[in-house]
Amino acid sequence: MFVPSPTRSTIPTRLTRPTPPSRPARPSLPARPTHPTLLALGGYAATRLIGLAVLAIAAAATGEDGLHRLKGRWDSVWYVRIAEHGYGYEITVPNGDVHSDLAFFPLLPALERGLSTVLPMDAATAGLLVSWTAGLVAAWGIHRCGAQVFGTRAGVVLAVLWGVYPTAFVQSMAYTETLFTALAAWSLYAVLRGRWILAGALCVAAGLTRPTAAALIAALGITALAMLVRDRRLPLRTVVGVLIAPLGWLGYIVHVGVREGSPTAYFDVQAAWGNSIDGGVALAQFIVGLPWPAALGLCAALALLGLLVALCIRQRQPLPLLAYTIGVVFVSLVGAAYFGSRPRLMMPAFGLLLPPAVALARARTRTAVPVLAGLALASGAYGAFTLLGSGPP
Template sequence: MSPDRSRSSDAPDKRRTPDSIAPAPTSAPTSGPAPTLPLALGGYAATRVIGLAILALAAVATGKDGLHRLRGRWDSVWYVRIAENGYGHQVTLPDGSVHSDLAFFPLFPALERGLSAVLPVDAATAGLLVSWTASLAAAWGIYAVGTHVAGHRAGVVLAVLWGVYPTAFVQSMAYTETLFTALAAWSILAVLRGRWILAGALCAFAGLTRPTAAALIAALGITAVVTVVRERKLSVRMVTGVLLAPLGWLAYVVYVGVRESSPTAYFDVQAAWGNSIDGGVALARFIWGLPPLAALGLVAALGLLGWLVALCVRQKQPLPLLVYTIAVVVISLIGAAYFGSRPRLMMPAFGLLLPPAVALVRLRPRNQVLVLTGLALASGAYGAFTLLGSGPP
């Protein structure tokens, strides 16, 4: 589907195959006001409230500080330190490897610093405010993309499903996932609507947020190439958007290179953290080292992931969304990062949730609520267990 000629998927399309996305007949048109937007944002917010409530109860039961786990644990500590002191901190581990704060992109700590300067809150609390605000912007963007592709009701369910993702508790932490997902969702929507300059600008900001922006940059670039080949014309706006897209990511990589006097400095920093690209070797070794039953379960989970990707392709999702989703999944799997963080790294790939969202729309509203509530409770319980435990998200 060409972004400049995409049509509302709420209108019937006789060319659709049985496996392609087809919204419910009662879905409202995508033009004009979105009457289901409050439902999408309210449903998403409800999932986060459920998660926070479960965390609060578990924290009381275990005598731990749940709020501290949200605002000052794992990567959150690094972001706060950057917000308060700038770059320059590093930690040398017992094995001699060096973890530098240059591994963390600058937009999130910059927002923490700016917000704490204008509000009577510290940087850690500012991080929560940024993350929570961005989570609503992300849910809105995900709803908008889902609505554009499959109708309003699918958009609502898609936004709520993102809120019950297994590692959705990270959406309530002072982490970058919500900010990045918001920028990515709105950038993809801009492409789908043919607003290339806006898409490129949002992608540039995403590139200042997370290295995963490479997936979004690829989505814009590949979509532009396919559009030019199909339509045999090249617009100035498209070229401008594509050129804008990688500027944020490139700017930070260049900054680290200049600061460290090495063109490969950023990649060296990431490698020291164990985040180098190895083509999936680390993942294969991790699976091989597990007990047989655990390895079988993990292989089954990866099989489910592959099945979801295949469903995304069969549903003929719009090219920018499909490329972005697949690229995020691939980037998350081919790196040498600790396995426990990989589900979190894939969370911005909200396109994976579109097949189940379309399936849930076919259920009665009562059954939809029951399913989503059950998932919210399970996600919240897992989040509380993880946050109050010792493992990384």
């Protein structure tokens, strides 16, 4: 009888002990909840870095200060002034209209003031910090919404697509778009998960950020109404969430009314800026006044927008997301705002990107990645052209 044989049989056992069965499965445990999120945030961050790189190259070639264009132009200047001096500033433009800083909602300048107080930075730099951080939080929330509805891969692509939106360069500016979109995306995700009080609280904060929060408030209300019709009852948490949702938006409107002594003061301020609601008349007049090739191109763009909305409906997107998307598009089109700002105003409507996101998610990675990279370069080039130009986004 050969004795060492049992000893040999124990060798494989001893060698395999440091590698328990759980170790090969280890990546699958954290990968499912965390890896897609990291992929979405990494992809989004890559799009913004590409945009910043294109801007830096273009700024160096033209002798401009790219960083100044990000934190010290157009609306950014108004937010910084509010952060540093509070409300009460106004200017009279050449046509006699009075532009008041009361047109700007208070959350971003409040954050700029708070950060510049506790950190060694000025309010303008604090605005960039808020915007860039909020952009990542927004991409995370957008990813979660997309993953909740159409799967993890679609959620990742959706977050990256939001980063290559034509006016995505605004996401790198000290503007409110990223902050508002972050709050809106997580509010909608909370609704999709049935966490209505959290959704309402986030909606309050969104209502202190941009007037577009009216679309988010409406989406929550419409969803609750549909639940009431379907179930003939509403849980208390849903009622509470819907009731608190408009408090931020409404609170600022009331504040301006009390300050100015008129219940319509905020809307009067907006009208002085040329942002009154006209049902789309200004948009129609703008199109008619264009040369016919430009008018045809703009009509084609509006037709594409209509197609995206139709595809969102055809996808049977969840009611809160669909109502929010249509609401943001509607608010962006029926106002008399400067036309160049309308694509930016629609940027928080990330639901518009779900149809192409689902299509790209079905494609192979070797196809989707070059497409997204090309879109990032195109978006960056358009952003550099706009930022280094003369008109506001």
